[in-house]
Amino acid sequence: MEKFVIYRRVSTKRQGDSGLGLEAQDRDIQIFLESYAEVPFEVLGTFTDVESGSKADRAQLREAMDLARREGASLLVSKLDRISRSVAFIAGLLEDKRLGLRVASMPYADKFQLHIYAALAEQEREFISRRTKAALAEAKARGTILGGLREGTAQRNAAARAKADEFAAKVMPTIQTRKAAGASLAAIADELNALGVATARGGKWHPSTVRNVLAR
Numbered sequence: 001m002e003k004f005v006i007y008r009r010v011s012t013k014r015q016g017d018s019g020l021g022l023e024a025q026d027r028d029i030q031i032f033l034e035s036y037a038e039v040p041f042e043v044l045g046t047f048t049d050v051e052s053g054s055k056a057d058r059a060q061l062r063e064a065m066d067l068a069r070r071e072g073a074s075l076l077v078s079k080l081d082r083i084s085r086s087v088a089f090i091a092g093l094l095e096d097k098r099l100g101l102r103v104a105s106m107p108y109a110d111k112f113q114l115h116i117y118a119a120l121a122e123q124e125r126e127f128i129s130r131r132t133k134a135a136l137a138e139a140k141a142r143g144t145i146l147g148g149l150r151e152g153t154a155q156r157n158a159a160a161r162a163k164a165d166e167f168a169a170k171v172m173p174t175i176q177t178r179k180a181a182g183a184s185l186a187a188i189a190d191e192l193n194a195l196g197v198a199t200a201r202g203g204k205w206h207p208s209t210v211r212n213v214l215a216r
Contacts, residue, residue: 074100
């Protein structure tokens, strides 16, 4: 019988108290268990941290991994970045022969593929950070008064950009891997649609939307 230990993580106490973020993780994990897990399976426990993904030593993550090792179970997360945003930390987990790892949003990925996805995602986040800093510097050089928007508008714009960047970071590893394998933009769009992955606005994928994500 396949055994799982579920691990969830949110970054802020507000998210933990409200359930924001946790509901989405629970949904992805439930889809995985219903559609991709071997039957029968057993969930041994669920552990939740309210910590930044940059912090490696998290009490609930440590307990979840210890339980999974003792019981010969797989650690199950909704997305790879729920464990960590550090490719070095994830690489260490993947090398642990006593610990299995399954990612609900990438149900067929093996440990080698997960390592590649983690590395690509880290590169993407670094690039987004550098691009944002460069854009701000260019705007300042042109004489643009930064922070001049009304508070509500600035917050909405920042939230929209953060959401778009988070979505791009989520799908970018998959798209880049398929592109590197020689798949066309149309083929990548068809595959994402077949997997039931919606675009950032909840629509269908087209070659142009794949191109836009690659261009971010």
